[in-house]
Amino acid sequence: MKSMLKKLPLILLGNLLLAFCITHFVVPSGMISGGITGVALALHHAFPGVSLDVFIWGLSLLFLLGGFLFLGKEFALTTLISSVAYPLFFSLLTQLSASYLPLTTDPALCAVYAGLSFGLGVGLVIRCGASTGGGDVISMILNRKLGLPISPVSYAVEACFLMTQVPFVHDAEKVLYGLLFVLIYSITLDKTMLFGTGKVQISIYSRAHEEINRMIVTSLDRGSTLFKVRGGYSGEDTWVVETVIPKRQLFSFRERILDLDPKAFVVVNPISEVNGRGFTMRKDAK
Numbered sequence: 001m002k003s004m005l006k007k008l009p010l011i012l013l014g015n016l017l018l019a020f021c022i023t024h025f026v027v028p029s030g031m032i033s034g035g036i037t038g039v040a041l042a043l044h045h046a047f048p049g050v051s052l053d054v055f056i057w058g059l060s061l062l063f064l065l066g067g068f069l070f071l072g073k074e075f076a077l078t079t080l081i082s083s084v085a086y087p088l089f090f091s092l093l094t095q096l097s098a099s100y101l102p103l104t105t106d107p108a109l110c111a112v113y114a115g116l117s118f119g120l121g122v123g124l125v126i127r128c129g130a131s132t133g134g135g136d137v138i139s140m141i142l143n144r145k146l147g148l149p150i151s152p153v154s155y156a157v158e159a160c161f162l163m164t165q166v167p168f169v170h171d172a173e174k175v176l177y178g179l180l181f182v183l184i185y186s187i188t189l190d191k192t193m194l195f196g197t198g199k200v201q202i203s204i205y206s207r208a209h210e211e212i213n214r215m216i217v218t219s220l221d222r223g224s225t226l227f228k229v230r231g232g233y234s235g236e237d238t239w240v241v242e243t244v245i246p247k248r249q250l251f252s253f254r255e256r257i258l259d260l261d262p263k264a265f266v267v268v269n270p271i272s273e274v275n276g277r278g279f280t281m282r283k284d285a286k
Contacts, residue, residue, distance in 0.1 A: 007128035011081050017121030018132070019089035025114035025181075027052070027094075028102045032169060032178030034185075035134040036060060038161040045168035053094060057087040063133045070141045074219070078252075079133040082125060086132070111177040115184025122185070123192025129252030135161065144221075158182070201244050204257055205229070205265035209239035212260050216243050220253070244271070 026033045033041060040055035064083040068076035104110060125132050135157040142148045162178065169175055204212055209226065216224045227240040245253055250268065257264050 007130070008081065010124050011128050011130050012085055014121040014124030014128070015082055015085040015132075016089050017117045017124070018086055019093050021114045021117040021121065023090060023093040023097050024103055025110040025117070028097075028105070029107045029110035029114075029174070029177065030169070030171070031107065031111060031114075031174045031181060032162050032165040034158045034161050034182050035132070036063060036161075038165055042164035042168060045165070053087060053091045056090055060084075060087050060133065063137045066141065067133065067137045071137070071144065075131070075140070078129065079131045079137070081130060082132045107173065107177045108180075111180040112184060114181045116188050118181070119185040119188025119190075120192055123189050126189075126248050127192070127251050129255065199244050199271050200247050200250050201242065201269045201271050202250075202253070203267040203269075204241045205238060205267075206241070206257070206261045206263075207238065208261035208264070209241050212257055212264070213241050215256055215260065216241065219256075220245065220249070 022033065022037050026037070027041075032038060036059040037056065040052055040059055043055045044050065044052045060083045064076060064079055067079050104113075122132055131137075135154055138157050139148075139153040142153050162182065165178075166175060169178075206212055213224050213226060216222050222243050222245055224241055224243040227242065228237060229240050230237050247270075254266060254268075257266060
């Protein structure tokens with residue numbers, strides 16, 4: 001929790017970028033959007049008498065509650081800051097943007113800059129070990145309850161969020177610009193994360209291997225493998241704990257390791273595909 005508080009400025013900056021993207025590029029251009037903002041836009045089209053920020057506040061708190069009930073207190077804490085900061089920044093920037101002219105009225109520029117700012121914002125939040133909630137909550141619940149892989153489910157959830165807005169958009173170009181926005185956002189997010197495209201394989205050389213292994217198995221609900229090795233320089237016997245985790249968990253996971261053993265030697269390898277129990281199979285598969 002202390003580590004999260006130290007990174008609070010970056011988490012807030014990430015959420016500020018998200019709110020800036022929506023209020024200055026997405027909403028003025030009328031294009032579709034992903035995440036809880038997309039669902040909020042669809043609800044706002046269906047019930048125009050209710051302001052958009054009311055739906056964003058409601059959905060943010062709803063997903064926070066869902067994360068707490070189905071994924072536990074620890075996950076809810078990682079989404080708590082974003083669940084409050086994003087709606088708050090959105091409300092403030094919405095009022096502020098009404099006092100000056102739009103930055104641009106070109107839908108192509110809106111799509112490009114929306115994708116860049118949104119991807120950078122989400123990337124900053126994730127790198128701090130926090131979460132923006134939204135579709136992540138649904139994909140992680142389905143992964144834990146049904147064993148469905150997180151990445152494909154996340155894309156499917158985002159596609160559903162986008163489709164909720166299509167009936168209310170009568171200009172096909174706005175849909176196309178919205179898809180361009182999502183594409184640029186996805187690429188920017190991946191670049192901001194600065195590591196592999198799928199999962200990462202982590203090897204931890206540490207005297208605290210039992211504590212680290214226990215943390216992986218119990219707290220992260222991940223599998224692990226232990227190897228007994230001998231140091232080439234020291235000649236001392238030690239243990240290696242090896243595991244595979246989603247790339248989004250890397251930064252928070254690395255901090256947990258260093259909390260248990262500040263002298264741990266950690267090797268991270270990006271991998272493009274993982275097959276087996278916990279990834280392409282349910283964890284309780286025989």
